[in-house]
Amino acid sequence: CPSDVCVRNQTKGQLHMQTRASRFRPFQEVKIQEMADQVPVGHIPRSMTIHLYGTLTRSVNPGDVVHIGGIFIPTPYTGMRALRAGLLQDTFLEAMHVHQLKKQYNTMETTPEIQEAIADLKSDPALYARLANSIAPEIYGHEDVKKALLLLLVGGVTNSRKDGMKIRGDINVCMMGDPGVAKSQLLKYITKVAPRGVYTTGRGSSGVGLTAAVMRDPVTDEMV
Structure with missing residues (x-):
């Protein structure tokens, strides 16, 4: 508990979220990368993390070619992650508009x-x-x-x-x-x-990338 009374008394306990007093909104994290025909020979495509909120969620699917406009901001760190980050921080784009270049x-x-x-x-x-x-x-x-x-x-x-x-x-x-x-x-x-289409090669993709992998979601801390 971060209150002054709990800090003085060194009270330790578990906090539970009050869902009735909380406000929720749709959220989706996606990653986009350069088109294969725009990547120089021998280079790896650059990628960027995008955060989608509200009605923009589920508007992008794998293989889509899109133009995304938004706010480029650093990732907010708290606790030990902020101490380990030092002067370097990850960045992401908070999307405000998504334009599909290929129509279904x-x-x-x-x-x-x-x-x-x-x-x-x-x-x-x-x-x-x-x-x-x-x-x-x-x-x-x-x-x-x-x-x-x-x-x-x-x-x-x-x-x-x-x-x-x-x-x-x-x-x-x-x-x-x-x-x-x-x-x-x-x-x-x-x-x-x-x-929708993604062109890739065996050299540019790992074995896990071409099949499947179980990993922890950094946003929800769930195994996906």
């Missing part, structure tokens, strides 16, 4: 010209091959690979059966081949076209 499929607006073009494509018997050839047109060939990537972009319908089994509509694609056959270029093109 359900938020895209179609003009009459686009609707007319879609109607013409529906009647095209070679629609599947035509759409596949439009993926990375600067790369010649690889028709089967482009068709598989097209199915990956379009996706399917998630099925929920009566017995509780859930069949997801999305698929995974594993591309294997000799060096220099444009595997990376095709993947980079997909990340630009898809509403």
Whole structure:
């Protein structure tokens, strides 16, 4: 207890939060990093911690390309952490505005010209091959690979059966081949076209980063 009476009497006890007298608001901590095409060769992408409050929470998902405006402030330390920090402090950005640079499929607006073009494509018997050839047109060939990537972009319908089994509509694609056959270029093109995509390599990611890890959340002190 920090009161003067407890300090003089050296009273030790456990404090309990009074939830009825407390005020709560939504909070989310996210980390953003540089785009892969903006990072110099051989360098690690720089990252920044972002704090979101109120209606801004859950407005950013992994793989989104965003512009965030806010207040750049140092992380407030208390207790022993403040003594250990010394003259150096971590910083974060308190977000005030989030602007999505890539739109989701359900938020895209179609003009009459686009609707007319879609109607013409529906009647095209070679629609599947035509759409596949439009993926990375600067790369010649690889028709089967482009068709598989097209199915990956379009996706399917998630099925929920009566017995509780859930069949997801999305698929995974594993591309294997000799060096220099444009595997990376095709993947980079997909990340630009898809509403959400993250391009990474085995050298730039650890084994834990590519799978999963159990770690302690520094904000809530919970295991996540």
